[in-house]
Amino acid sequence: MTAAIHFDKVWKSYGHDVVLERIDLQVKAGEFVTVVGASGCGKTTFLRLLLGEEAPSRGHILMDGRPLPAEPGPDRGVVFQRYSVFPHMTVLGNVMAGLEFAAAPFTGRLLGRARRHARDEARDMLCAVGLEGALDKYPAELSGGMQQRLAIAQALVKRPRVLLLDEPFGALDPGIRKDMHALILDLWRRTGLTVFMITHDLKEGFYLGTRLLVFDKLRHDPHAPGAYGARITYDIPLGQTDRQVYEDIRTAIGVPESAPLSPQTPPHTEA
Amino acid sequence: MMSRGGPVRGTATGTGPDGERTRMKRLINRQPGRVGSVLLTALPFVGVLLAYGIASALRLAENPNDPLLPSLLTLGESFLRLATEENRRTGDILLWSDTAASLIRLGLGVGISALMGLIIGIVTGLIPVVHRTLSPFLVVLSMIPPLALLPILFIVFGVGELSKVMLIIFGVAPFLIRDLQQRVEQLPREQLIKAQTLGASTWQIILRVVLPQVMPRLLDATRLALGSAWLFLIAAEAIAATEGLGYRIFLVRRYLDMETILPYVVWITLLAFAFDLLLRVLTRRLFPWYRGGRAPA
Numbered sequence: 393m394t395a396a397i398h399f400d401k402v403w404k405s406y407g408h409d410v411v412l413e414r415i416d417l418q419v420k421a422g423e424f425v426t427v428v429g430a431s432g433c434g435k436t437t438f439l440r441l442l443l444g445e446e447a448p449s450r451g452h453i454l455m456d457g458r459p460l461p462a463e464p465g466p467d468r469g470v471v472f473q474r475y476s477v478f479p480h481m482t483v484l485g486n487v488m489a490g491l492e493f494a495a496a497p498f499t500g501r502l503l504g505r506a507r508r509h510a511r512d513e514a515r516d517m518l519c520a521v522g523l524e525g526a527l528d529k530y531p532a533e534l535s536g537g538m539q540q541r542l543a544i545a546q547a548l549v550k551r552p553r554v555l556l557l558d559e560p561f562g563a564l565d566p567g568i569r570k571d572m573h574a575l576i577l578d579l580w581r582r583t584g585l586t587v588f589m590i591t592h593d594l595k596e597g598f599y600l601g602t603r604l605l606v607f608d609k610l611r612h613d614p615h616a617p618g619a620y621g622a623r624i625t626y627d628i629p630l631g632q633t634d635r636q637v638y639e640d641i642r643t644a645i646g647v648p649e650s651a652p653l654s655p656q657t658p659p660h661t662e663a
Numbered sequence: 664m665m666s667r668g669g670p671v672r673g674t675a676t677g678t679g680p681d682g683e684r685t686r687m688k689r690l691i692n693r694q695p696g697r698v699g700s701v702l703l704t705a706l707p708f709v710g711v712l713l714a715y716g717i718a719s720a721l722r723l724a725e726n727p728n729d730p731l732l733p734s735l736l737t738l739g740e741s742f743l744r745l746a747t748e749e750n751r752r753t754g755d756i757l758l759w760s761d762t763a764a765s766l767i768r769l770g771l772g773v774g775i776s777a778l779m780g781l782i783i784g785i786v787t788g789l790i791p792v793v794h795r796t797l798s799p800f801l802v803v804l805s806m807i808p809p810l811a812l813l814p815i816l817f818i819v820f821g822v823g824e825l826s827k828v829m830l831i832i833f834g835v836a837p838f839l840i841r842d843l844q845q846r847v848e849q850l851p852r853e854q855l856i857k858a859q860t861l862g863a864s865t866w867q868i869i870l871r872v873v874l875p876q877v878m879p880r881l882l883d884a885t886r887l888a889l890g891s892a893w894l895f896l897i898a899a900e901a902i903a904a905t906e907g908l909g910y911r912i913f914l915v916r917r918y919l920d921m922e923t924i925l926p927y928v929v930w931i932t933l934l935a936f937a938f939d940l941l942l943r944v945l946t947r948r949l950f951p952w953y954r955g956g957r958a959p960a
């Protein structure tokens with residue numbers, strides 16, 4: 393079986409600055425991959441490679457055995473930390489947009505019965521993320537958590553194969569973040585999506601993922617800080633993490649001591 | 664009263680329960696009340712009218728035929744005459760025919776500029792190939808002082824309507840194009856990526872993501888450009904025209920005809936104010952999600 397996503401010795405550099413070096417990775421369909429690493433080590437760059445927004449400097453990325461398209465497309469949905477939704481569209485309009493783009497190439501808008509169909513589908517999606525009460529609001533009227541729910545609904549209505557999340561809950565309060573965790577796990581279980589989620593919260597990474605990737609720079613040249621890039625230093629199937637590994641990662645990516653020490657048992661283990 | 668001594672009982676500023684003097688609020692924290700606001704707003708207008716009335720009365724007392732500062736009453740009568748009396752020769756009412764001539768030029772010039780700003784601004788801001796081609800060129804173009812082009816415009820397009828409309832376009836289109844281009848470039852990269860992951864084509868991105876978000880900005884920028892548009896209109900009319908608001912005030916200047924000039928200036932100001940208000944109300948009505956161009960929360 394071919395992997396859903398295959399990084400084949402991928403390098404990424406900007407000019408002389410190497411950001412990622414020799415990334416080798418195979419991810420199966422349906423995995424929930426969480427990505428952690430120190431700030432600025434190249435996590436977002438990794439995601440932009442997956443999006444097709446950036447091309448690898450060396451190596452190849454394959455999706456289902458074929459070269460990854462060189463630009464973003466509807467097979468890969470995305471949610472950023474901010475600015476993921478369109479401020480000039482209502483909640484319903486934001487989710488309908490994806491359906492309208494596909495069905496109305498010239499006007500980008502649907503009318504009549506096709507519009508009602510799209511509206512129903514969008515409404516169902518919004519119910520699934522708990523936004524049924526805010527259909528006609530504009531994003532500026534929503535809380536941060538609700539905006540991220542909207543961004544998720546907007547991405548999922550296109551039924552992508554892969555969902556890419558770049559610190560999607562990083563700006564949210566802890567209580568709301570818990571609700572979002574429950575939501576994303578529920579959606580992931582129901583859709584069988586392949587998920588890549590970047591987080592700066594190591595505990596979140598352990599809790600949500602079925603697999604954890606740690607990006608880290610192993611080599612440093614003090615005279616040429618850009619000479620070496622980050623690599624995947626840990627690639628751990630989750631569910632049986634031992635305490636020592638967690639501690640090692642915590643010190644490697646510089647999470648403060650006060651962060652919760654023991655990884656919780658991930659919710660997938662019993663499933 | 665503003666002394667920093669200990670508690671002073673019984674002063675006009677009063678004392679708080681803990682004996683500390685309740686100071687007057689800082690100037691930056693003092694808001695005028697409802698009535699106060701109206702009075703304060705009216706103050707400079709009333710002041711100017713009053714100053715004019717006194718100056719005019721003083722001059723007229725010296726010489727009742729002094730043309731420079733006609734009394735307010737005379738000006739009012741003159742305005743009425745300009746706005747109601749038909750010209751014996753042509754049958755036109757002067758103020759209205761001048762206003763129509765000027766507004767057609769202004770409307771064409773500003774309208775075409777706004778359209779250019781929208782179309783060229785969006786494609787230069789969004790499409791790298793066009794950006795490379797046009798962006799530096801537009802920067803240079805916008806450096807040309809438009810009034811210096813006026814003689815060329817008269818030579819090339821003649822002294823008819825076209826040259827006046829062209830001057831307005833040369834005067835405000837580069838500003839509108841660059842403003843819209845910048846606005847497009849300021850759209851968060853995340854939004855454009857998101858649209859692509861929703862399957863949008865370049866055309867659909869322009870139509871459904873970029874255009875609606877820069878439309879309110881276009882109205883805003885057009886509002887700002889109207890001031891210079893008036894300037895270029897009046898300059899062009901002053902030099903070569905047969906009718907128009909700018910033409911009229913420069914024509915009668917030779918006769919020191921303040922009874923015509925002052926009502927015209929007030930009328931032009933009123934028109935400019937009305938357009939400004941109209942565009943502002945339109946922006947608020949049409950784009951309820953737009954908050955003065957500030958980034959979304």
Ligand SMILES: Nc1ncnc2c1ncn2[C@@H]1O[C@H](COP(=O)(O)OP(=O)(O)O)[C@@H](O)[C@H]1O
Nearest residue numbers: 406409411429430431432433434435436437438
């Ligand atoms: N377009 C770019 N041009 C040059 N350098 C870049 C570009 N994008 C990212 N970088 C650099 O790549 C490094 C990794 O950035 P990023 O992937 O955003 O890190 P992270 O998401 O892990 O915080 C940073 O040092 C950043 O300066």
Ligand SMILES: [Mg+2]
Nearest residue numbers: 435436437558
């Ligand atoms: Mg990042």
